[in-house]
Amino acid sequence: MDIDVDRTGAVAVVAPKGELDMVVSDRLKRMLAELIEGGQPRVVVDLAGVAYIDSSGMGALVAAMKQARAAGGDVRLCGLQDDVRAIFEMTRLSKAMAIHPSRSDALASWG
Amino acid sequence: MRQVLSMTSDPAELARMRAWLRGELADGSLPRETCAQLLVAVGELCTNAIKHAYGGRAGQPIEVAVERGPDRIQIEVEDWGVPFDPERYVAPDLDAVPDHGLGLFLARTIADGFSWDTARAGGTRWTLIKYLPGRPPGASQTRSARERE
Numbered sequence: 001m002d003i004d005v006d007r008t009g010a011v012a013v014v015a016p017k018g019e020l021d022m023v024v025s026d027r028l029k030r031m032l033a034e035l036i037e038g039g040q041p042r043v044v045v046d047l048a049g050v051a052y053i054d055s056s057g058m059g060a061l062v063a064a065m066k067q068a069r070a071a072g073g074d075v076r077l078c079g080l081q082d083d084v085r086a087i088f089e090m091t092r093l094s095k096a097m098a099i100h101p102s103r104s105d106a107l108a109s110w111g
Numbered sequence: 112m113r114q115v116l117s118m119t120s121d122p123a124e125l126a127r128m129r130a131w132l133r134g135e136l137a138d139g140s141l142p143r144e145t146c147a148q149l150l151v152a153v154g155e156l157c158t159n160a161i162k163h164a165y166g167g168r169a170g171q172p173i174e175v176a177v178e179r180g181p182d183r184i185q186i187e188v189e190d191w192g193v194p195f196d197p198e199r200y201v202a203p204d205l206d207a208v209p210d211h212g213l214g215l216f217l218a219r220t221i222a223d224g225f226s227w228d229t230a231r232a233g234g235t236r237w238t239l240i241k242y243l244p245g246r247p248p249g250a251s252q253t254r255s256a257r258e259r260e
Binding site: 019021022023052053054055056058059060062063066082083086087090091092093096 | 122123125126129144147148150151154155158161162205206208209210211212213214216217220221
């Protein structure tokens with residue numbers, strides 16, 4: 001799986017592509033932790049290219065969200081496909097995390 | 112007809128399992144979104160076997176079996192590692208927004224029937240049932256009864 005990262009702006013954008021299972025989640029978790037610890041606690045994770053997510057994928061996102069919020073930022077999501085959104089709703093993470101329709105909406109949410 | 116996939120506890124095998132299961136479920140008897148959720152449920156059980164039953168040791172056997180009944184699809188995930196201990200299982204507190212421990216919760220939520228068997232020599236056999244839409248549980252018995260009349 002590819003994970004694109006754009007850290008040029010004030011908000012970093014991370015875009016994994018493919019299936020977010022335990023193999024990719026460990027990579028994503030490390031990547032997000034490095035971004036946040038490196039002084040970029042404002043992160044958008046664009047899930048438009050993710051067709052499958054399991055509990056390890058969601059765990060990576062939640063862990064990063066908590067770490068980012070503790071550092072004064074947040075991890076905000078966008079581009080969820082229907083199947084991925086259904087899993088977020090089952091676990092109620094759709095209420096706990098900020099979810100936006102598109103990347104531009106997510107970036108604009110920081111004003 | 113029972114179809115079986117043998118895999119190992121290497122995390123990279125999860126993608127192969129999903130590709131196989133996607134093919135097994137692709138006969139149109141289940142809605143597409145239900146198939147997608149079953150991939151997650153079975154993925155969680157396999158991930159559980161890798162992480163907990165085998166403690167992350169690669170190369171250990173896991174079997175996934177799909178069996179169709181007149182009213183249902185039954186999927187079994189079997190390992191031969193440390194058996195699941197329900198006494199030690201703590202259901203996740205969703206209000207606390209947990210970053211782990213959601214796997215069994217998801218599998219259980221997605222399935223219509225969910226059980227496990229640890230009464231074997233070792234390991235756990237998880238059984239997950241999904242009823243086919245429009246065919247209520249017991250449809251097969253009803254049909255047999257009618258045929259006898």
